[in-house]
Amino acid sequence: MSIRLKDVLIAIGPALGVTLLASTGMAQEAAAPAAAAAAAAPATPVLDTGATAWMLTSTALVLMMTIPGLALFYGGMVRKKNVLGTLMQSFAITCVVTVVWMALTYGMAFTGSNPYLPGFDRIFLSGMGMNDLALPNPVPESVFMMFQMTFAIITPALITGAFADRMKFSSMLVFVTLWSILVYAPIAHWVWATDEKGNAIGFLGKLGVLDFAGGTVVHINAGIAGLVSCLVLGKRKGYPNENMAPHNLTLSLTGASLLWVGWFGFNAGSAVASNGRAGMAMAVTQIATAAAALSWMAAEWMIRKKPSVLGIISGAVAGLVAVTPASGFVDPKGALILGLIAGLVCYWGATGLKHMFGYDDSLDAFGVHGVGGIVGALLTGVFAVKAIGGTSGLLEGNPGQVVTQAIGVCTTMAYTAVVSFILLKVIDAVMGLRVSPEEEREGLDLALHGETVH
Amino acid sequence: MSIRLKDVLIAIGPALGVTLLASTGMAQEAAAPAAAAAAAAPATPVLDTGATAWMLTSTALVLMMTIPGLALFYGGMVRKKNVLGTLMQSFAITCVVTVVWMALTYGMAFTGSNPYLPGFDRIFLSGMGMNDLALPNPVPESVFMMFQMTFAIITPALITGAFADRMKFSSMLVFVTLWSILVYAPIAHWVWATDEKGNAIGFLGKLGVLDFAGGTVVHINAGIAGLVSCLVLGKRKGYPNENMAPHNLTLSLTGASLLWVGWFGFNAGSAVASNGRAGMAMAVTQIATAAAALSWMAAEWMIRKKPSVLGIISGAVAGLVAVTPASGFVDPKGALILGLIAGLVCYWGATGLKHMFGYDDSLDAFGVHGVGGIVGALLTGVFAVKAIGGTSGLLEGNPGQVVTQAIGVCTTMAYTAVVSFILLKVIDAVMGLRVSPEEEREGLDLALHGETVH
Amino acid sequence: MSIRLKDVLIAIGPALGVTLLASTGMAQEAAAPAAAAAAAAPATPVLDTGATAWMLTSTALVLMMTIPGLALFYGGMVRKKNVLGTLMQSFAITCVVTVVWMALTYGMAFTGSNPYLPGFDRIFLSGMGMNDLALPNPVPESVFMMFQMTFAIITPALITGAFADRMKFSSMLVFVTLWSILVYAPIAHWVWATDEKGNAIGFLGKLGVLDFAGGTVVHINAGIAGLVSCLVLGKRKGYPNENMAPHNLTLSLTGASLLWVGWFGFNAGSAVASNGRAGMAMAVTQIATAAAALSWMAAEWMIRKKPSVLGIISGAVAGLVAVTPASGFVDPKGALILGLIAGLVCYWGATGLKHMFGYDDSLDAFGVHGVGGIVGALLTGVFAVKAIGGTSGLLEGNPGQVVTQAIGVCTTMAYTAVVSFILLKVIDAVMGLRVSPEEEREGLDLALHGETVH
Amino acid sequence: MKLIMAIIKPFKLDEVREALMPLGVQGLTVSEVKGFGRQKGQTEIYRGAEYVVNFLPKVKIEVAVNDDIADRVIETIQTAARTGKIGDGKIFVMEIQQAFRIRTGESNADAL
Amino acid sequence: MKLIMAIIKPFKLDEVREALMPLGVQGLTVSEVKGFGRQKGQTEIYRGAEYVVNFLPKVKIEVAVNDDIADRVIETIQTAARTGKIGDGKIFVMEIQQAFRIRTGESNADAL
Amino acid sequence: MKLIMAIIKPFKLDEVREALMPLGVQGLTVSEVKGFGRQKGQTEIYRGAEYVVNFLPKVKIEVAVNDDIADRVIETIQTAARTGKIGDGKIFVMEIQQAFRIRTGESNADAL
Ligand SMILES: Nc1ncnc2c1ncn2[C@@H]1O[C@H](COP(=O)(O)OP(=O)(O)O)[C@@H](O)[C@H]1O
Numbered sequence A, B, C: 001m002s003i004r005l006k007d008v009l010i011a012i013g014p015a016l017g018v019t020l021l022a023s024t025g026m027a028q029e030a031a032a033p034a035a036a037a038a039a040a041a042p043a044t045p046v047l048d049t050g051a052t053a054w055m056l057t058s059t060a061l062v063l064m065m066t067i068p069g070l071a072l073f074y075g076g077m078v079r080k081k082n083v084l085g086t087l088m089q090s091f092a093i094t095c096v097v098t099v100v101w102m103a104l105t106y107g108m109a110f111t112g113s114n115p116y117l118p119g120f121d122r123i124f125l126s127g128m129g130m131n132d133l134a135l136p137n138p139v140p141e142s143v144f145m146m147f148q149m150t151f152a153i154i155t156p157a158l159i160t161g162a163f164a165d166r167m168k169f170s171s172m173l174v175f176v177t178l179w180s181i182l183v184y185a186p187i188a189h190w191v192w193a194t195d196e197k198g199n200a201i202g203f204l205g206k207l208g209v210l211d212f213a214g215g216t217v218v219h220i221n222a223g224i225a226g227l228v229s230c231l232v233l234g235k236r237k238g239y240p241n242e243n244m245a246p247h248n249l250t251l252s253l254t255g256a257s258l259l260w261v262g263w264f265g266f267n268a269g270s271a272v273a274s275n276g277r278a279g280m281a282m283a284v285t286q287i288a289t290a291a292a293a294l295s296w297m298a299a300e301w302m303i304r305k306k307p308s309v310l311g312i313i314s315g316a317v318a319g320l321v322a323v324t325p326a327s328g329f330v331d332p333k334g335a336l337i338l339g340l341i342a343g344l345v346c347y348w349g350a351t352g353l354k355h356m357f358g359y360d361d362s363l364d365a366f367g368v369h370g371v372g373g374i375v376g377a378l379l380t381g382v383f384a385v386k387a388i389g390g391t392s393g394l395l396e397g398n399p400g401q402v403v404t405q406a407i408g409v410c411t412t413m414a415y416t417a418v419v420s421f422i423l424l425k426v427i428d429a430v431m432g433l434r435v436s437p438e439e440e441r442e443g444l445d446l447a448l449h450g451e452t453v454h
Numbered sequence D, E, F: 001m002k003l004i005m006a007i008i009k010p011f012k013l014d015e016v017r018e019a020l021m022p023l024g025v026q027g028l029t030v031s032e033v034k035g036f037g038r039q040k041g042q043t044e045i046y047r048g049a050e051y052v053v054n055f056l057p058k059v060k061i062e063v064a065v066n067d068d069i070a071d072r073v074i075e076t077i078q079t080a081a082r083t084g085k086i087g088d089g090k091i092f093v094m095e096i097q098q099a100f101r102i103r104t105g106e107s108n109a110d111a112l
């Protein structure tokens, strides 16, 4: 077995130090006053069976986004020799993050009372009683823990799109484990941790950064980590000269569709309730997604003369990403415009920007999730409607919200870029990041997993 | 880009006139007394979180029916060179109808108080507050609007099966947009619009036409439009001599399975509640579907000596279609018989009838959805049970219900046939409907979208 | 059509006799005192719309496990020439069991008051009113009946993995029909039937056998029946010399993912409530599954030098199976250990054990479901936590529970082995079980169904 | 005996096969191939990256015939496979020294 | 040197390959092809439309050998590939003028 | 005229095609094949069952050329397809008696 415990320990040590340093550093620059919590906060501590039903369902939906959704979305886009290796990444990440989450990172993200440092309760879920509620939400803590776990799963799985076709499976597992602990958990804590009354605990939440369902925590975070990793790993052999066309867009369209359907759990589930806020979140999600798919398609149609399957599904995912932070705060009209903009900007992100700088973000983890996340986070500050989420945006006369959003975006970008970079460099030094050129030529399926699609 | 705004405007004008004329014409022949509303109508205006949870779920399930369900069901049945083009149709329709629905057609279908003319409130969903309920249902209006949107999406997507492999993508988009406005929205209004107390507004609803989940509005409507469109477009090049066998029934069976699962949202969701009526709707859906799949399979086994995958999944879809109008009105035994009949009749629809008349309904949009919808709508009048849906059918001594059902069927057929025909002819004149023979030969994937499955 | 009614009747007679004999025989050896019911039993007879919403959803999720989940999981593992035939088995079983269930077996399993003999109420669901609750559960009986139906569907579908690639489709249908009546329904009755207060009726339930979601009823049952059927049918032609590698693990991974997602309905749905017990069941399901996937992967990585896609998905399914009986009784830490053990034992079951004895359990129905079910049922007795499910296990000082579990396991194994064996022998004598060598060589797709994947 | 190898457009396969039957051709073998020639392939564009698909799908027919009908077979293929547009394909003729039918062991002319 | 081209039933491939090894055959090349011959194809029926599948899956083996073992190779293939049922396939033998091993540049007999 | 049949490693296809263009080669036909030779295949293991994949993916290039450039074509392929590692493949040369371009009916040298 190629993962050696020693290597893992060697890697964790310094990286952990970095987190702590980084946390403290940020503490000084961002000691802002507490603001309203992002998530709705009904006061009653009674179990709501309807809300619980919806959260159980949402958990299933968000798990479905990663397996098989994202697995198929990415798997269809690589060359045939790498399809199983790509699917395997999403599946294995699901397993690894599940264990890391219950052992450590759930508690890091959602317990503790320090605005900068993650908590350390709930190690191996100790003390989580069967009938405890996840206050202020009227659902059992077990359900809330599971729902949030599915977010912790999909985030590193998104990163894999950036380094597709060339990363060692063993190194990928180590990277994802450490990244979950040192990057995902702290950022989730900063943005989403609340006390039992729903008051923000993390410094970004206190600052008033709006992120309903994970624009910063999930998408910007994964997108930037993806960009860093494709820079550190280098380009695929043969890029950009050889034909690296997606081998089976049937898989990708199926995956994109399941992502779309599952995203209802992601966004409407983030209301942690089955009420009008959840309904409105679902509606704006649908509208922004359709709008972004159409604007990407239209742009491609005009520029490239043909509307493509890869284009329309990429646009849909761009819309889903961009509306994620906004989904509890904007109204349908805002969502429509937000979606149209996101489709166009991400089209540029996945075509213009990438070729301008020449990095090989293979499946556009940064071009779609990073860029889309940034666009969405900022536009949330523009389109936020007080009657929906309790906070006004620029269009309702509150330009400060855009600034707050920008602070959230920049903090996340800086933190994830630095820590991801260090992690990758350490792992590279210890065990190597990339498969050998022969293995890459042969394809991950046979080289790493000894299997092939016949 | 091949859609020119001018063309669109040229097309909308006359077509809109036709709707209005048609509506008024029908007004005179069908000014019948109001009857009980089709949907259950509890009186209490308090949000039910359980019902809302189920409606949020149902919305996800019905979206999943179109993407990826129907996309895969149809995509597997075409030749390999057209698979991406076929998938693309369902996906693009999802996007286009989402925008048309929020901009216009939701309000047309569900607001207004005229029995014949659609309403014009809720343009771009203006005035839909976050906490408004969709009275008489105990769920937020945003949720009801979303649930109904998924029906508006799948209906035109069903039509595409009739003209598979040969329609221009641009013309298809224009057709679907206009058809949603001029055909779908009015018919939905006639059958389903109710006031806040649950009293029918539309003239077909007032007449007492029973259509629990869309036998007329969705299936007959799509089936007839499909028949008209395959007649207007003409046969596929090489039909019926060349081998046009489904290229990958694995995709089709996956799609049919997702249609089945998603249909629980379609039918049981149409109770707009999570109670015994929803449960019974789910039960009869399951039973009728299984029965139809088995009767189609048995017929094929006897006649053709082999039971086929395409046969059993077609039978299942036929059962799902036929039980759709009946699902809130019949009991399990009625559903069993209804399913057995539907499987046999649709088997004949997709094999005998089609070859008798020689039209090229490529994937049997009419043979399964049209024929199945008609069978189901009529049999609803036969098997309706007062203890379930409040209305007795023929077997409980109310033969009049069959007549009422027949009126509903004929009105829908006539209206959709005429308006769909005019729309197609206008679009043909303005921008052409069919790809060139070379493009058809080459396949839609490469010709229209510049992509291929490798 | 090759199913002759006469043959069916000939077969039913003796087999039914066997059930009765077997039942009575067991009655004498196991007249133990009644113990607490396995399922939670709230007393209130009021409809809970939240619980109902979750049960409707769970029903959809569990149906999705069979079609398309299991269909794809198995379909990807066979050779290309058999993929449609394999998919067809799951789909046809779904249809057949639906009809058998509503006609007969639902009533057999869940009505009646004899601890050994199944009930005979609810034939064709007669007397199941729309608003009746499935007491003691706060959900409509129609919903409970549907939820349980999906379990009755997947169980025989699991068996098909053992005799993949060689059984006659017609004989398979007859076998599944009889097996549902003579094996599944009685065992479900013994373990799960309760009165309106939630007191166990069946003798295994009374004995205190814990089986939250179907470790014995579903997995051990199917696994043993699979083992018997692969022994009776004999090996695939060419096994083990010819290359029988899975033709498309993309399908299998997709199927495994849908099984995982759907299993949330299976296990958390078995709480028949949307509360902390459901939430905890979902959590332990996730944790055990991930742990088993990782332990299988690790074992394979160490022994075979490469972690494979087939390995990690098999491990995940092994974990899902093993946690099924335990899911309402263990806590997260117990689930973690249970999963780790299950992954290792099933790895041995599907590799070592099978090759040791040389039977051809083609897709490891016994190796994964049988072995995993036994491991899970026994470990439930070890890890059960009083605070979760009301019963303590070995680790909480109640070693007797392990013995009780062992009795449940052995009873199930003995009964299903004997009756399945007799059924198969009878069907073999009457109509033959196996396709001809030519048909097997040609592949089931063309030989049985006249279709092929192009 | 000759081995006639024809590379043609895929949708012409059925026409060619049917045209050959009356000449007494009792069998042939077909492969899916990719052809590169004067006819230029499509450009596929994925997220801004262009891939020129140099190779076009073609079908290769291999048919072994006796010398006496070889010329007529060649002519027939040429007529049946022609569309007159670029990319119609080629026919190459080679000498077969021996031929056998596996089932019976018959050889040469009898084997065809 | 000879190029021996054999069209056989797919499931016979492994047997043929194994039978050839003792003769000193060090390599061969295999293609999946579709064959049309006396053996008739299946009819597939889809929703009432019948498609006659004229072409059956076959495997084409191409093996280059020195003249001295050519006859034994042919015989061996014939024995190993025979089932005695229709559709067993054909063997065609052609002359190779030159052969090269790409890796080393060796030619003719040395290249095989 | 010669038919030059080269069996090469798949990823070398584009290089070979590009190297042939300057020599005046105007077309070629490519098939995906599986090769058995000195280079040994992978072992795939599925739930404890080992399947030795004896056959490796290769690409077969068939190119018909006039005698005058045949030698240069062979050399060029050899250079472009060589990696120096086992499994690089083979080149076989056969005589073509006649060649035709289907579109125009041109024959022999004109047809290539
Ligand atoms: N010299 C050649 N050797 C082998 N195959 C060739 C050769 N030239 C052309 N072909 C095959 O014939 C096909 C058609 O050739 P092309 O030049 O495109 O059109 P045309 O034959 O009408 O001039 C090519 O795609 C290729 O498969």
Ligand SMILES: Nc1ncnc2c1ncn2[C@@H]1O[C@H](COP(=O)(O)OP(=O)(O)O)[C@@H](O)[C@H]1O
Binding pocket: D026, D027, D028, D029, D030, D062, D063, D064, D065, D101, D102, D103, D112, E007, E034, E035, E036, E037, E038, E039, E040, E056, E058, E085, E086, E087, E088, E089, E090
């Ligand atoms: N004249 C021919 N040229 C090329 N291939 C042929 C020819 N005749 C037969 N074949 C190939 O041999 C296969 C078997 O031939 P067939 O006539 O079906 O059976 P048999 O060889 O037993 O008489 C065919 O499927 C085809 O691939």
Ligand SMILES: Nc1ncnc2c1ncn2[C@@H]1O[C@H](COP(=O)(O)OP(=O)(O)O)[C@@H](O)[C@H]1O
Binding pocket: E026, E027, E028, E029, E030, E062, E063, E064, E065, E101, E102, E103, E112, F007, F034, F035, F036, F037, F038, F039, F040, F056, F058, F085, F086, F087, F088, F089, F090
């Ligand atoms: N005698 C042969 N006849 C036909 N094809 C051959 C022959 N020998 C080798 N090949 C083909 O050439 C490929 C490479 O041969 P191999 O022996 O593996 O390597 P090398 O050519 O470097 O010695 C094989 O995979 C096979 O496709």
